[in-house]
Amino acid sequence: MKISLIASGLALTLIGGGFVLSSHSNLGHAFAAVQDQDAANQKEWAKEAKLSTKEAQKEASGRVLETDLDKNDGAVMYDVVIYDGTTVKEVTLNAKTGEIVKVAVDDDAKQKLEQIREDEQDAINQKDWTKEAKLATQEAQALAQKEVQGRVLETDLDKNAGSLVYDVVIYDGKTVKEVTLNANTGKIVKVGIDDDAEQKLENLK
8 A cells, every 4th residue: 555645735545444634733643644654664574575676676677756665455566667768667575576567657757757757857967067067066165154064955057037156955953945056156045944944854864
């Protein structure tokens, strides 16, 4: 059984085959509970699996996006989500025998394809913008840390109203902040709580 959580104003959590509606205020606790349960399941099912994750990925053949263990009719299965160059597929195979049980277009193929294309375009942009930026990544991080002291989690180049900027994400010991600064002058443009601060804080635990 796969467990999923939709991070929006309201969330649906799959528990024991039924959906439970959670308010936004409870979203962090619900998400953490789902993550803990899923981690426990993965650990338990990994003991039953004879195939390693790498072996399962090799059998699936393609660019691997995700790999999870699941239980289907009492049997432990690997669900390997791959990008084959055209679309996104989910390959289900027996975790003990390696037999491919099912190959189908992934339920979220459209969304994942869009993300792949966005990531590919972003990689091109980052390469081009790096040539354009006068400040090096390390210089931008140093300037950002003067504004917000802490640990740098991410640094990206972006375009803001036609200007090239660095977005430096920093964990200050309490929350996650984003410092935006001009990539040519080093001028601080904005300092605020990161849009995904709650999720990033969970990942730091």
